[in-house]
Amino acid sequence: MTKAxxxxxxxxxxxxxxxxxxxxxxxxxxDEHQPDVLCLQETKCRxxxxxxxxxxxxxxxxxxxxxxxxxxxxxxxxxxxxSDIDRVDFCAMGDARHVAxxxxxxKALSNADAVRVHSLYVPAGGDEPDVVTxxxxxxxxxxxxxxxxxxxxxxxxxxxxAGDLNIAxxxxxxxxxxxxxxxxxxxxxxxxxxxxTREALGYTDTMRRHVAMEEKLYTWWSYRAKDWAxxxxxxxxxxxxxxxxxxxxxxxxxxxxxxxxxxxxxDHAPVIVDYA
DNA sequence: ATGCCTTGTTCTACAAGA
Numbered sequence: 698m699t700k701a702x703x704x705x706x707x708x709x710x711x712x713x714x715x716x717x718x719x720x721x722x723x724x725x726x727x728d729e730h731q732p733d734v735l736c737l738q739e740t741k742c743r744x745x746x747x748x749x750x751x752x753x754x755x756x757x758x759x760x761x762x763x764x765x766x767x768x769x770x771x772x773x774x775x776x777x778x779x780s781d782i783d784r785v786d787f788c789a790m791g792d793a794r795h796v797a798x799x800x801x802x803x804k805a806l807s808n809a810d811a812v813r814v815h816s817l818y819v820p821a822g823g824d825e826p827d828v829v830t831x832x833x834x835x836x837x838x839x840x841x842x843x844x845x846x847x848x849x850x851x852x853x854x855x856x857x858x859a860g861d862l863n864i865a866x867x868x869x870x871x872x873x874x875x876x877x878x879x880x881x882x883x884x885x886x887x888x889x890x891x892x893x894t895r896e897a898l899g900y901t902d903t904m905r906r907h908v909a910m911e912e913k914l915y916t917w918w919s920y921r922a923k924d925w926a927x928x929x930x931x932x933x934x935x936x937x938x939x940x941x942x943x944x945x946x947x948x949x950x951x952x953x954x955x956x957x958x959x960x961x962x963x964d965h966a967p968v969i970v971d972y973a
Numbered sequence: 974a975t976g977c978c979t980t981g982t983t984c985t986a987c988a989a990g991a
Contacts, residue, residue: 920979920980921978922977
């Protein structure tokens with residue numbers, strides 16, 4: 698089943714939670730939604746273990762992969778040519794949490810012939826929202842700050858930042874603002890840093906550009922709920938940020954929650970953004 | 974607040990997720 702779409706450029710991002718285990722879900726998603734570019738996080742394999750053959754067979758010949766054994770891992774798969782592949786080791790932990798590439802756009806697109814895409818996986822941050830007692834939380838905050846600094850320096854091309862940023866910034870980005878204020882992903886220190894970082898870059902929260910602040914919007918639902926859809930205790934942890942040059946160009950977003958219902962699903966649903 | 978579940982590996986126990 699192949700669905701055509703009218704967007705000039707379609708970007709998607711998905712924390713796949715093991716790309717090898719769910720490669721058939723990836724190719725199904727590519728086939729059904731036809732993004733030009735798909736950013737993946739938590740691929741959980743080395744570059745040489747990445748299921749490139751199946752992705753190529755799905756019509757996505759271009760890949761930028763930053764892998765490591767068992768943990769993390771980020772990738773960009775594309776049907777448009779990629780160049781200038783870069784892998785930043787934020788916080789010098791040796792983690793494969795970032796990969797970037799320049800996407801060559803079809804000539805039909807006006808104003809620009811390339812866009813820079815970053816696929817990011819921000820650390821979850823552990824349980825305790827305290828930088829003194831919890832090194833993982835400290836790492837998370839330093840990661841976001843460093844991300845802001847490093848991406849500032851790479852602003853020559855129109856830029857899209859996509860990925861699992863592991864922070865739900867707004868009240869309606871979580872199922873209960875009050876109950877999650879002290880839960881890592883929605884604490885004020887995180888959400889304030891998140892917003893300050895995005896604003897310093899001058900980027901748009903593209904999902905919220907198209908979905909009113911008053912509306913609940915989630916991309917992740919815990920595996921631990923007996924019935925994720927019925928309890929619907931979600932959080933918006935996955936994001937697409939669009940630079941000023943392109944901020945007005947987005948025409949719509951969707952969270953493909955169907956994928957959360959698939960057998961052996963990832964705990965994250967894909968996010969799709971269309972650009973005119 | 975925790976973790977009702979899930980991942981990959983050091984594989985039947987563990988660390989990590991968020």
